[in-house]
Amino acid sequence: MTILVTGATGTVGRHVVDQLVKRGVDVRALVRDPAKADLLAGVALAKGDLLDVDSLRSAVSGVSTLFLLNAVTPDEITQALIALNIAREAGIERIVYLSVIHSDVYVNVPHFAGKFAVERMIKQMGLNATILRPAYFMNNDLTIKDVVTGHGVYPMPIGAKGLAMIDAGDIGEIAAIELIRREQSAAPLPLTRINLVGPDTLTGADAAAVWSEVLGRPIGYGGDNAAGFETNLRQVMPNWMAFDMRLMAERFLSDGMVPDEGDVARLTALLGRPLRSYRDFVAEIAAA
Template structure:
């Protein structure tokens, strides 16, 4: 069996590769820089880019299973749809597509509704695909290290409605092709800004306060290292989190538990592990 992972050098992709390690077969990873990409031993780097359709066709040759983790790019929708068309023409037998939790509901958030459009293509073309819909990642909060440790602040403006954040390790474990299935990948708790601050207060043994819901400041901060369109896109996402929340149902959590073979990991356990790394001598 030959497996192609697109997005294998990123946060989620690395967890997918860790899950695939030792599963057998050839694992290819599409990358712009095969000579410098940091990949697990035994994986095969393949030079390519989703914006280069010829490289995608070459990488897809002889592939049985495709893991598609499209980048958060301005043309993400086009890249994902072209890649799935190439997979169909290449006779790929199983596809895992990483979508997003609440994609069909957050119609004013570009990278959410774009992923849902890809889901529509998968359904309309009857592609043999497993669709995974992860919520906001725990691991995004690793970026909060400086604010937490030096300012006593949890600065991510997640609001008061609650988000069923998910551990990326659970996403990696769930990334197995189960044709024509859709799973919400969520955590066990509906986390608010105040609840997350309280968890960090307990774990760090110091007062941590929630920084509030100021989205304009967040957008300007993001623009220091991200394109303006992406900063605004993320601002729109957080606006919907604040307005509507993104909490999972008990049935969705139970279904994921069955898929994983264990309950989804908790934010508290994630925070404990990260804090131990931060404070290790």
């Protein structure tokens, strides 16, 4: 049977596709432009998007399992609900949905609240799904490498509560494992939620210290200025998104992203190896 992957060309989606292909799975990727997809050989490409109902119906035809990933957009919740309804219409009973950790806590943050609404639909409609709830992607820090190396400051306002940063590659592999587990089950498996976290819970000062160690020179923490964070982001993204990110940063400061007891052990057992550390991630991008 076939697993359909949405968001297949993004940071996480590419890892999901690669891991499924490596495991010999029949993969179909929903993409807007097949000519630009640049995915591994053997991946079937379905042209369309999550707001094009006709293309989505075509993409799910013959699919047994769905991986649903939505980018942060103003209509993210609409995209997700349409996709889930189309999947239900097509009789798909095996779903893995990429949500976010503490979606039920960060209730004022638009893209968190939207994902929690999708989680509620999954539960209330009785859909058989694994809901993956990742913490902060350490890969986000690729965008601030030049600031760290050029100005000696770690600028992300992540605060003192701590974030259990996780690598996108680990997210993709865990997602692939869950997709295959559901795909290969004789009967649809019940709803389950899994927090996706890294091995360390890092404060802003901790992250700066990792950079200091890797670079061999002092790197300071830029502080807890969520308003300044929004101002900087407005230079590279729409105002609504920059404000969304500011609200998220404010919840970093007030709540953090701390894993539940047993999360790290569960994921380590699932992968059969240690989770990637933030230090290893920083060492790799610093070397590059």
